[in-house]
Amino acid sequence: MESKDLSIVIVTFKSEDIISKCLKSIPNDIKVIIVENSKNEKFKKDLENKYKNVDCILTGSNRGYAAANNIGLNIVKTKYALVLNPDCILEHETIRNFFITANKVQDFHLIGPAQDQMINMDFKNNDFIEVENLKGFAIFFNMSKFSNKFFDENYFLYFEEIDLCKYVKKNNGKIYLDKNIVIKHEGGSSVKKLKKIELEKNRNWHWMWSTFYFHKKHKGFLLALIIILPKLLSSFFKIFIYMLILNKEKHSIYVCRLSGIFNSIIGKKSWYRPSID
Numbered sequence: 001m002e003s004k005d006l007s008i009v010i011v012t013f014k015s016e017d018i019i020s021k022c023l024k025s026i027p028n029d030i031k032v033i034i035v036e037n038s039k040n041e042k043f044k045k046d047l048e049n050k051y052k053n054v055d056c057i058l059t060g061s062n063r064g065y066a067a068a069n070n071i072g073l074n075i076v077k078t079k080y081a082l083v084l085n086p087d088c089i090l091e092h093e094t095i096r097n098f099f100i101t102a103n104k105v106q107d108f109h110l111i112g113p114a115q116d117q118m119i120n121m122d123f124k125n126n127d128f129i130e131v132e133n134l135k136g137f138a139i140f141f142n143m144s145k146f147s148n149k150f151f152d153e154n155y156f157l158y159f160e161e162i163d164l165c166k167y168v169k170k171n172n173g174k175i176y177l178d179k180n181i182v183i184k185h186e187g188g189s190s191v192k193k194l195k196k197i198e199l200e201k202n203r204n205w206h207w208m209w210s211t212f213y214f215h216k217k218h219k220g221f222l223l224a225l226i227i228i229l230p231k232l233l234s235s236f237f238k239i240f241i242y243m244l245i246l247n248k249e250k251h252s253i254y255v256c257r258l259s260g261i262f263n264s265i266i267g268k269k270s271w272y273r274p275s276i277d
Helices: 019-024 041-050 065-073 094-104 160-170 196-219 221-244 248-265
Strands: 006-012 031-036 054-058 080-084 088-090 110-113 128-130 138-142 175-178 183-185
Touching: 006 019, 006 065, 006 094, 019 088, 031 041, 031 065, 041 054, 065 080, 065 160, 080 094, 094 110, 094 138, 094 175, 110 160, 160 175, 160 196, 196 221, 196 248, 221 248
Parallel strands: 006 031, 006 080, 031 054, 110 175
Antiparallel strands: 080 138, 088 183, 110 138, 128 175
16 A cells, blocks of 8 residues: 555644644655634645645634534545544554554454553454544544545534444444554644633533533433433532632633533534634
8 A cells, every 4th residue: 555545634723833743744745634624824825835745725614623524534535534633743654554454454444543542452462453432533534435424513522533433333334443553642732722711611512512412313312311411410510619609710611511511402503612812
């Protein structure tokens, strides 16, 4: 297999400070499609001028992780695609090891690196094992197994990769973790320009919205409501407590948490967007 068989899709949003490390770690003969969730023409121009293997698509607004990845994946022309977070750095052998595993298990749907995912997993004498889920920071796609259906765009943030893996397994697809595939993932640093409080409010709103939506989609409304009920009651309680002790930041976080739950329960789309400086 050769580099012409692979395209890399990276979704960005206010990621100017970190994307260069990621791009420098990618061989310059591999096509990179960056989907920037804004209308930042300067970001696009700077990247395309600096990296000849990069095409940057501007969505015009913050479409979220799932929708932006679908934009990139739907224009991929190669046999394989690697969805990568902008705060990831590839090791020297990362791409080669993806290809080695793809050649060994040619009927696969998805492959992921095993780092941070190997707890209680017994590889025995194997380099890779079949699993139910992957973490979303790096997912290697066998494009022939997908017919323009990738991530559920109702998710703005969180659970989209778990949902994708569930779809693959439901259709008898194969998902693998490989312990030889190593990618440095800084985690939680894809967006550098959000204030800490805004980041926490955004995380809490979308985590709760996506949690209920995921369980409703796969288990039905009633069971999803039972699953989310403790978090709903906890949010009410903590809003009251933090209001009493005048902790405005914590109060605002739990208001967002409750709002995410409520909006998901009533079937409203994932609308919350963080404030940017």
